[in-house]
Amino acid sequence: MNSWSLKDTNFNESYQLKETLYSTANGYFGVRGSFEEGVNKEIPSVRGAYINGFYESEEIVYGEKLHGFPDRSQSILNVIDTQGISVKINNEIFSLFSGKVLFYERELDFKKGMVIRTIQWESPKGNIINIIFNRLASFTRRELFLINISIEAVNFDGAIEIVSTINGDVSNIVSEDDPRIGTANAKALSIVDLQVENNRSFIKSKTKHSKLVVVGGISHLNSQNLKESIEKEEKSINHIFKGNLEKGKIIFFTKYAVYTDTNRHPDEINQNKKILDEALKHDFGHFAISQENYLTKFWEVSDIQITGDEEMQQGLRFNLFHLLQSVGKDRWSNISAKGLSGEGYEGHYFWDTEIYIFPFFLFTNPDLAKNLLNYRFTILDFARKRAKQMGHTIGALYPWRTIAGDECSPFFPAGTAQYHINVDIAYSIIQYYSVTEDVAFMTEKGMEMLVEIARLMYHIGHFRNDGKFCIDAVTGPDEYTCIVNNNYYTNVLTKNLFVQIGKIWSELGGLQNEDLKNLTEKLHFESEELVNFEKAGIAMFLPYDAEKNLHPQDDSFFNKKMWDFENTPKENYPLLLNYHPLTLYRHQVCKQADTILGHFLLENESNMETIKNDYHYYEKITTHDSSLSTCIFSIMANRIGEYDKAYDYFINTARLDIDNLHHNTKDGIHTACMGGSWMSMVFGFAGMRLVDGELNFHPHLPKKWKSLDFKINFKNRILVCHLVSDSIQIRLEKGEPLNVIVEGIVVAVS
């Protein structure tokens, strides 16, 4: 097994799943791994292309609409299809579903950043060709999608015809019954212009409500002066190339496709033309080399090497590669739950970003992490508006799910009620500052977000009669118990914010800092508020059952009935698809780590004995129906010394998509789980924690592994970490010496 790529040799199975796995993206756009030439109609397929942050908005229909329910949805759109290429030899159409497939292999190469499909095909009449498709979404020219084909006639001379299409007749999938897929209007894009100009074709489409425009442009180069003609149809344009195929001689054919959209390209069509023309100056090899160089740099700091476990190694690299493909790299975009690989969850951005994906970028590519926070700053005004809609007189409430900034969650008990997204974002900002010491970001953006979030959390809570600060009627990460009082996770993260914000404020110089002074004026921010935050932080109520030495997930959790796992048949999982929410709410049963996640993020708020107890208690009642769960249990199993379990949970995390463990990867990858697999390595097996600005390690390698190697970007340094058994060696690759703490002992790294 080559752990630097994903390979497939069976094109007949799980086509839709593989469209996801072999999707090609660069953070700006993504194209699902459909076959250029198409498939038989009976094969389920979602042939899609998506632009990060490009969406349509529709009115949300409610059976019963109450005050403050979001009015409009936002759904990522399947945009113009530029994948289409059909090949005819001697009037026989190339298709894997006719004739004989003598050889088939598809490979997603993590180092090259390319998908390569290699086929030897015998036509029904016996003509054999070798045909290779390379496709790449350029990391260096974000609008550019390339398909390169080489065709070789093995046993004949004859005619060749290549038809390359750009097609504006696209639609989104719709599912009424699975809440994890969107319910948007299928046909949201309408074509406003089709243009052919100098062998280039362009389709311009627009949305009805969000008023966004997308342009797709294509053009071609080939190695043999094939004769080109162009046919314009109502909703698509075909470029037809004709010529001769000589036995043994290879024809190279490259399709250049460019996507531009309103947000990044106000003059969509002209900018498209310009980018396309510029690209056409270079051949496919040029972009392939740039792509590989870009990835070399990425892997240089991001790669994790496992010695002794090729399967996990491959899973991990697959995940990190897809995270890079998925992450938005401008202020219009973030990273959606399914990346750019499918339409699940409507392309929405959730808390997944901050708690599951952000750490990977923060500790390897802090600039990409910073962009994720910049995005949150971009939508801060939407969060302020939402706070008002929700009846808060002050502060900002970030949307549970959104693309452009408006709350889009139509089911508030497992949506808007998850106020913890606010403190998740705050947690990330604080982490970012600790790791990067980026003062400019904090004074310009970070502190403004922290203040508005803290205000909101202070407003939602109250001091109970016993003096404790309580937060009622929220939902924690575990959506199997909704609308509860004093969710441990929410409270502990809020406490952290309340306690940290004043410290950071002082560290940045307080009112001596001109930027902060301006900020106080802009926000009418009183220093008394900082005092209140601290008081509330200190008085924060963290539910705790002294008798059991356990933290209940919320005030009432331990009073509920236990779920009857014994009599729950396997096919009833995930429970959310088989039980009414009230049935779930009535029981002690968890979809995912909640209190355990709180312990992971803020270990010092409890003690190890209680954390262990909690782990054992919650483990028994957690179904891991969410893909966000096992990585946290893996990390925490490591922390409490249950190493075999840690490894088992990690397996479920690392290969969740490759092995389709949740049976829904066809709808898109699980980006949070991918981030979780990185966390399982660094926070899990290496046991890394950032405590009071210092890195702590608790290393323990799974038995099966010989070693584990990764790098950490920390305070402008690069630390090279090498784990063997229970020990870790840390070497400084870049930057000033510093101390780290390994199992409580200070170690100098130089």
Add this chain to the structure above:
Amino acid sequence: MNSWSLKDTNFNESYQLKETLYSTANGYFGVRGSFEEGVNKEIPSVRGAYINGFYESEEIVYGEKLHGFPDRSQSILNVIDTQGISVKINNEIFSLFSGKVLFYERELDFKKGMVIRTIQWESPKGNIINIIFNRLASFTRRELFLINISIEAVNFDGAIEIVSTINGDVSNIVSEDDPRIGTANAKALSIVDLQVENNRSFIKSKTKHSKLVVVGGISHLNSQNLKESIEKEEKSINHIFKGNLEKGKIIFFTKYAVYTDTNRHPDEINQNKKILDEALKHDFGHFAISQENYLTKFWEVSDIQITGDEEMQQGLRFNLFHLLQSVGKDRWSNISAKGLSGEGYEGHYFWDTEIYIFPFFLFTNPDLAKNLLNYRFTILDFARKRAKQMGHTIGALYPWRTIAGDECSPFFPAGTAQYHINVDIAYSIIQYYSVTEDVAFMTEKGMEMLVEIARLMYHIGHFRNDGKFCIDAVTGPDEYTCIVNNNYYTNVLTKNLFVQIGKIWSELGGLQNEDLKNLTEKLHFESEELVNFEKAGIAMFLPYDAEKNLHPQDDSFFNKKMWDFENTPKENYPLLLNYHPLTLYRHQVCKQADTILGHFLLENESNMETIKNDYHYYEKITTHDSSLSTCIFSIMANRIGEYDKAYDYFINTARLDIDNLHHNTKDGIHTACMGGSWMSMVFGFAGMRLVDGELNFHPHLPKKWKSLDFKINFKNRILVCHLVSDSIQIRLEKGEPLNVIVEGIVVAVS
């Protein structure tokens, strides 16, 4: 003021509100009090006719649909319009909005069961007529709607033309933003047949999804052999009557309209014809007399006389009359939240029936009360199905809102989560048995419902570690706090059922009773279950704060923040239209009586001191945003001796619709509040309670009143009650002597 009628002399104001107030119904159908001749277009109007239980079902669209959410809605339909009559004299069309209105009065006469509209009108050219419209929905021929017109020329001779219309082009109103109005498809009925036959016209319409058919038929009689011609249009049919009008001579014109529908008339159109023909054998006077006789009997037992308060007297009679108009009198129908007077709440049946309306019928017209329970028995299989959908392996869960039996509540936190509807129904069955001693009903239907309800409640609950029986994740009557644990109201009513069911079972003879024996076989009911119910009843947890001597509404209620009433502007009420549910849930604020209602229904489960405390506590935080609240506070204010308050709350109850106190009577009457006004009298001022099969009284008359008189139908007796000041005299009008208890003292009634 005549307290036996409602009168209006201003046709220009609040037309839509008065369409509700002057609606004409008989429990089978209802017609809003629109003017036969119509109004100017700019005047808001909902011209509607409704058949009890006649609905269309549409797919419910959810932004995010989870398991067990109801698939389809049920909405009462505006059916064929038979109101239309236009009058022309000398080619001038009669209209209150042209010429001069010299006299106008509309009267809803509670004794006659008729609406009489008396007008003297001068046409633009100076012709004066007296015109009187009488309309009645016959209580004795339930399909029959009659409009009788008398026309007299005051100052001229001339031509008269009367056009009477039947119109199938009808639609429902739609409101997107007010959850209290329906969101159904406006045009749900389509015409399948228009027939004219022997001066009778028929329109047959059907629904698309529920597959129900309604037929409207009309025919006419007049006193002057007016020449009749008939014009059939696409969706309506006009009967045109022409003749001469002689000064001083009155023309009488009667329109006979008959409604038949699938449920009650499988051969809709032929049965319609038959009923119409039969009706045409009699003149209007015949039906007017039957109507008055029917009402005489009704008032004979149902009337309540207040001496010294004409306004309240009128309000009360208006309410009781409308309840009679609204209540379904066959197994297809119940009594909807808005009766048959409007489209609010989609014509759904709620718990309002059992807890607010049932007592009035039970203690005056037990046969009508019995029918309400028969309806629940009719839909028992739907409740069993719903229980399964909700994950219960046993028992029945009644729908929170329905017409034909399926749960139609699209927002479960304030819908399906209100499991208390189950015990509300059980409470009514137990009451019914106590009051009527109707053994046949109990063995045939009542016990089956009790068993299935008890099973469900037992299944939803569990014994906590401390041995207490708890019920988690439900919503009590107060929808400002949803999905709570151990709602006092729900638990106390469940306790009552658990404790009573075994007793009634024994009383009925247990397995010695052949019917019950058959029932146990049919239901696979084990006697052990009765034992479990009793155990759970005894162990039922009723939340109680000993320090405060208060019952919290649920486990967590007292830990929440107090609502800031001081800073809540008046226009922000009702709060549900101005605050997101989470904001409400986070606070101690109540929409309506909840714990207080529990105390009213089951007084012996607490002590008077605690009840008083609770009253004062909850009074401060209850907004009465629900029309179901003030009557309960009135009753309980009486009970604890706060008599002035009791009277004030009663005022808000008795005239809520007449005075449009909730500003939404235009959408229909508030039947629950109407029932509540009867309760305020009997349970409030007379302080009647049924305890262990005996009637208790705690009489106290409001200062302003001289006396209060009403009758009670109890165990086949009629008790005549006369209240003066703090005393009550009870006389037996019918039946055997019995004892009652007045302020704790046993009093023999004979």
